[in-house]
Each structure stands twice: as structure tokens, then as C-alpha cells.
Amino acid sequence: MNPPLSRVVIAGGGSAGWMAAAALSQALSGTGIAITLVESEEIGTVGVGEATIPPIHGFNQMIGVDETEFVKATRGTFKLGIEFVDWWRRGHRYFHPFGRYGDDFGLVPFHQQWLAARAEGDSAPLGAYSLSTLAAMNGRFGLPQGGGNSVYATYGYAYHFDAGLYAAYLRQRSVARGVVRHEGRIAVVHLDESIGHVTALQLEDGRRIAGDLFLDCTGFRGLLIGEVMGVPYQDWSHWLPANRAVAVPTAAAGPPTPYTRSIARDAGWQWRIPLQHRIGNGHVFCDGFTSDAAAEALLLDNLDAAPIGEPRHLRFTTGRRETPWAGNVIAVGLSSGFLEPLESTSLHLIQSAITLLLQWFPDRGFDPGVRAEYNRLAAREWDTIRDFLILHYIATERDETPFWRHCRAITPPDSLAEKIAMFARNGRLLAREGDLFMDSSWLAVLMGQGVVPQGHDSLAAGIPPNHRRKILTAMRTVIAETAAGLPPHGKTVEQLYSAGQG
């Protein structure tokens, strides 16, 4: 048996570095493994990344976070999903809710019964069967009440939060749990050429931090995984052409909406993320179709309130490292790749990388089989999210600008083409191993972007139309009544925020 590791070194202290430090300091406690983190205030962090998806509850549980404390510390709000405006066509909007639609009828999925009812003339929209959608559209949010059999079993939520406060919160927790932090710029990365393993990071002032396992959380630069280990980057720009963003905060204007808004623009899209104390805004675009100056002007012209900071420009290339784990280096966060924030998946991918690492934690033998399995599982998740994002761009009727004409002409990966074709025929949803987004998410975006099935599952005919209508009406009634009984989102946030305040 190989001896266990004794030193884990985390290079970088953005959200990725501090999420890793928080999780490892919890999970490795009692093992004697020392955790060190190096960050450079001079270099700074990317400073965005403020909308999340429901699996974040699992991460918070893993690190032992109390929800009230967390929302207070990060000036957070609640997120029930994303409203997509003008994506399918101008003037159209749809909601991608967290949680799911309705209840399955035995073995027949709920949406097949809904499609059957539509074919019989029932005009109730899909959103009428989603508690998260109804609550969001009415500006309501309450924490789930009731167990697995209640309507809350179909409800899902996540958070919006201030990225800077989030990193500070995780840092304070991690340091309290024994993580040693070094401030300084990494100047040299020492490598044992004979085995291709990193041995130490040397800071500009000469300090040397030795380790057994290194997490590369250095952001887009990928100092260890790219520059030292030479792991190639798979460029996905031919599928997801956006490569720039400009972000600017505005003051909070009225009560926060319990959802993110994404508005399609001529050469990309604009986000709006409401926090307690401000609104995060940004414009993601492709530099082949607009300029930085025009993109910034468009953002500034489309804000709810005056900016309270300078616009920040960011550049990226969508894609991922071929293997996030090479030798004794594991890339976590932006160093491992980037998928634009359309479905708020980057922080989740950090969480996933950390969870996978804990499941496949190495010893000094660094078993190549463990590394290969980690890389296979990580790639699988990235690839399924990639497909989900591409769907938003290619299933559109927009053709009035060169950008949208370009998107419409994109040839999707076979995996996505098959999924769309199958759904368009009979509403069936092909599930893929590792799919982060469940059927209800695919359904929301496929229907929302105008992919309407020609038919439905023939087994839905096993229920007589009258009976089906009755069941569907009852579902809608319970959901509508529950949504109407939820408190306004602003009130829930306020109550939580003031909970326990002196």
C-alpha cells in the first residue's frame, strides 16, 4: 500500500481556491494532511460568478454552512430559475425553472401527459405546472415547507450572491479550520522532470511552498496545468462563439427578483443578477460581431439604474482542458476550462471537481487508473453542459443580425442533434450519463426555444382524456394556490437578513 499524501497546495484564491480550501479542510480533517493556499492580491480574482444552481445546497452541506449565515454573509438572494427574453424570437420570453413540472402519471412522464392534453386542445402552459415558475413570475419566494409528498418536492432554488463576499466568507471558514494562507505572487513552479510532478511553488520573495498534490486554481491563466504541465485546451468557439464580457454593477432598484434574467442581444446576451445591495449586470458577446466599445455602450444603455462602478472587460475562450488532472496537478475553476455563464454552471463545475477529487483522492502512488477515471468523469459533465448551452443558440428563429445567422448555422455535436431530433418527433428526452441538467430543464429550454414535438408517447393514451384533464387541473390548482401563499421574495430575504441581528 502506498503512503498517504501529507501536503495539499492550492495555487490561487478566487472562488475556486477558497471553495476547494473550505471543502478539503472539512473533509480531510483528522487525516493530518496539511492544506496551504497561495494567492496574490496584486493579481486579484475574476470577481464575477454570482448566480448558482440548486446543487450548491450539496456543497453547503458538505462544508457545514448554515443557510441564514450564508445568505447574510454574502448579501445573497434566492434564485428560482432564469428568465430568457428574446432568445427564440424578439418579444418572446420563457422561464427555465429549478425543480420540476407536475407529477408523473405512473410510468408515463408528466410532460407526455401534458403533450397529450395539448393535442386534445388544452391550452394550459407548461409553466402552470411549475411552482418555481409561478412563484418567480409573481416575485415570491419562501423556503420549502413539507416533505417528499408535498408540492414542495417539485420546487427547487439556488442563490445569487456577491462573489467577493463569498470568497471572503469561505476564506474565513477555511483559515479557522487550519488552512495556511500565503500572500504573494508565484514566480517559479519547480518540477521533478523524472516523474513529471510539481514539487514546490516559489514566490517572488523567495518563499518556497512544497507539496504532494497541487490544485491549480489560478484562473484563466492555468499557471500549473497549462504553462507547466502543458495540457492542451480544447477550443469550443465553433459551437459557442461568445468570447468577451463586460460587467457593471448598479444600485438595487426595488425588491430583488427571485430569478436571473438573460436577454438576447444583437451579438450575444445580457445578464441581470439581483443581490441585496446591488444588481450585477453584464453583456456576453462575440468580438467577431461587435466591438468592446459598442458592447459596453449597449450594456450601459440597458440598465435599470445608474452604474455604481466602472465597467470591467473580460476575455475568454470557451472550452476545456483535455485532462484536468495531469501528474500531481488538478485544475479546478477557470484553469480547467470555461463555459459562458448562460446557465450559471461554473461554480457548480468547481463543486463537481472537488467532489470528484474527494471520491478519487490519490495517495503517493498516484494510480494512473484513478487519474484516468477522474478525467473521464469530469469530461463527461463538461460535454453535457456544453450541449445544453449550444441548444440556446441554435434553436432560435432570430436571423436579423450576422451573429444570430452565424449561430443558426452552427452544426451541433451529434449528441445534441440526436437529442433535439428525438424530442421533436415524440417528446422523448434522451438521458445521457453525467447530465447535470435533468429532463425538466431540457424540456423548459427545448419548448421555450420553439422545439415543439410532433407527437407524444403512445402510452399516454392509457388515460382517458377526461380523467387526464381532471388530474392536470387538480395539479395546476395546488401549484397556483401554493405559489399565491408564498411571501414576497424581498420580505423573505429581509427576514432572513435581520434574523439574529442585534
Ligand SMILES: Cc1cc2nc3c(=O)[nH]c(=O)nc-3n(C[C@H](O)[C@H](O)[C@H](O)COP(=O)(O)OP(=O)(O)OC[C@H]3O[C@@H](n4cnc5c(N)ncnc54)[C@H](O)[C@@H]3O)c2cc1C
Ligand atoms: C463574465 C463572467 C461571468 C460569470 N458568471 C458566473 C455565474 O453567474 N455563475 C457561475 O457559477 N460562474 C460564473 N462565472 C465563472 C466564475 O466567475 C468562476 O468560475 C469563479 O469565479 C472561479 O474563478 P477562479 O477562482 O477559477 O479564478 P480567479 O477568480 O481568476 O482566481 C484566480 C486566483 O489565482 C491567483 N493567481 C493567479 N496567478 C497567480 C500567481 N502567479 N501567483 C499567485 N496567485 C495567482 C489570483 O490572485 C486569484 O486569487 C463567470 C465568469 C465570467 C468570466
